[in-house]
Amino acid sequence: MSNPNQLYLLADHIKLSLLERQRAQSLNLDGDSKDGHISRSLDQFRDGLAALEKEQKRLEEAGDEEEFLTISDALPGLQKQYNDLTSQFHGFSSPSSASTLTHPNDPALSGDFEHAATTTISPPSPTGAPPALASSTSNLRPKGARTTSKTVRFTDNPTSPAAAAASDADLEAQQLFGASRYRDNPTDDRMGYRDEAEGMDNTQIHAYHQRILDQQDEQLDQLGVSIARQRELSMRIGDELDEHVAMLDDVDGAVDRHQGRLDRARRQVGKIARSAGESKQMIAIIVLIIVLVLLIAILK
Numbered sequence: 514m515s516n517p518n519q520l521y522l523l524a525d526h527i528k529l530s531l532l533e534r535q536r537a538q539s540l541n542l543d544g545d546s547k548d549g550h551i552s553r554s555l556d557q558f559r560d561g562l563a564a565l566e567k568e569q570k571r572l573e574e575a576g577d578e579e580e581f582l583t584i585s586d587a588l589p590g591l592q593k594q595y596n597d598l599t600s601q602f603h604g605f606s607s608p609s610s611a612s613t614l615t616h617p618n619d620p621a622l623s624g625d626f627e628h629a630a631t632t633t634i635s636p637p638s639p640t641g642a643p644p645a646l647a648s649s650t651s652n653l654r655p656k657g658a659r660t661t662s663k664t665v666r667f668t669d670n671p672t673s674p675a676a677a678a679a680s681d682a683d684l685e686a687q688q689l690f691g692a693s694r695y696r697d698n699p700t701d702d703r704m705g706y707r708d709e710a711e712g713m714d715n716t717q718i719h720a721y722h723q724r725i726l727d728q729q730d731e732q733l734d735q736l737g738v739s740i741a742r743q744r745e746l747s748m749r750i751g752d753e754l755d756e757h758v759a760m761l762d763d764v765d766g767a768v769d770r771h772q773g774r775l776d777r778a779r780r781q782v783g784k785i786a787r788s789a790g791e792s793k794q795m796i797a798i799i800v801l802i803i804v805l806v807l808l809i810a811i812l813k
Contacts, residue, residue, distance in 0.1 A: 517587035521618040532629035
């Protein structure tokens with residue numbers, strides 16, 4: 514993703530997700546279920562910035578000044594937005610990051626940002642439309658007007674046919690794969706980094722990080738033991754293959770020796786056959802000579 518416009522759209526998507534998470538937390542709802550999705554979006558944002566920097570260097574070397582200046586103008590702002598959004602995601606808020614969070618890059622999303630930033634549930638609208646949809650529609654689209662901008666909608670009530678279908682799919686997958694299958698967004702009661710680090714001082718955070726590093730070292734040690742076992746198994750398989758190759762070489766040599774013996778026997782049989790043919794011809798000649806001599810003797 515080396516297009517600044519795509520990164521601006523991705524940044525707006527992350528901002529809306531963070532605002533919706535804050536709104537859910539303020540309403541005592543489950544806001545941490547979006548952490549996995551937001552984390553992956555931030556990783557994608559970071560990779561996009563790296564690709565954009567590479568594209569900037571390539572354009573500079575190629576001499577494309579117009580595209581180079583476009584990327585150069587957009588890159589600092591995108592980098593600042595990434596830093597602010599990362600701080601907001603980890604719970605380290607500041608006036609600068611808060612301002613970044615509440616200001617969209619696309620003006621068409623202003624209504625969605627205003628709705629996502631509200632901390633109260635709107636009453637049902639007279640038309641029966643969902644509160645979020647009604648408020649977003651009234652903010653973004655005047656009566657009788659049409660727009661081609663693509664906007665994101667949020668609803669206070671998560672129950673929908675799509676959610677019910679997803680729940681049925683999860684139930685079927687759980688019956689098929691078991692209850693311990695992998696999930697991108699686990700919904701268990703374990704606290705994440707932000708919850709555990711909240712309220713800690715620098716010493717406690719350092720100790721917490723050290724404990725996490727120790728756990729990772731232990732897991733890496735276990736992984737190393739597993740890799741060592743696999744290496745030993747691979748070496749044994751290699752030794753077994755070498756033995757089979759040596760056996761095949763011996764069989765090949767034995768086949769060559771037997772083939773040579775068969776060739777020699779075939780040549781000897783040919784010689785005997787030729788010798789037998791020559792002996793028959795000699796006997797026939799001798800018999801004819803004797804008959805000729807007898808005939809001459811009788812005729813005299």
